[in-house]
């Protein structure tokens with residue numbers, strides 16, 4: 001039987017993970033808007049990642065590749081905050097945020113795929129966490145309560161939205177005045193980030209599209225290996 005040195009094993013795991021992602025993207029449900037473009041920037045929308053590939057989101061090497069723990073620390077959450085993880089997937093970020101906001105806070109984990117919410121529900125069964133609300137949204141509406149959120153987070157989601165302008169309108173309504181909309185997106189400016197171009201976003205395009213919907217880009221953090229963290233505020 002072949003044995004692998006540590007770096008070889010890491011490379012193999014990474015190749016397998018990227019192959020799993022490619023399958024998930026290829027098997028995502030087809031939709032009429034799949035060849036759609038953003039009306040303001042002309043950017044092509046990416047396909048939705050299918051729940052069939054959800055294990056890629058929980059891959060053990062994600063911490064080494066993307067440093068999500070550091071990303072969550074950069075969010076600056078505090079006990080009592082009410083936040084939404086929009087496009088929560090398997091709940092990787094939602095569950096970690098639930099611990100930080102504590103029993104006086106709340107996390108709305110929203111997704112358009114019931115299968116993703118089912119994965120989160122089953123994970124919640126193994127934890128003492130009681131402050132996560134699962135929300136099945138629609139393509140154009142995350143269905144979050146109005147004037148409630150201190151922060152809405154989208155991790156690797158915005159580039160997949162097929163109705164980004166409608167989603168942003170609803171998020172603006174769901175955020176409290178001064179609330180933050182935070183995007184984590186793979187850096188389009190960096191060719192070394194090993195992700196398909198369609199699944200990356202540049203700061204320039206994100207700013208153009210999101211400020212067009214009434215948000216203001218307050219800060220860009222480049223402290224993560226593959227992604228930038230874009231912090232917008234709702235005036």
Ligand SMILES: C[S@@+](CC[C@H](N)C(=O)[O-])C[C@H]1O[C@@H](n2cnc3c(N)ncnc32)[C@H](O)[C@@H]1O
Pocket residue numbers: 048049057086087088089090091092093110111112113116137138139140141142154155156157160161162163167
């Ligand atoms: C690449 S996954 C990222 C999951 C999770 N944020 C993470 O990083 O672990 C993208 C997720 O966004 C969801 N999604 C796509 N379009 C959406 C929309 N319009 N509203 C809410 N969720 C959406 C998909 O169903 C999928 O679960």
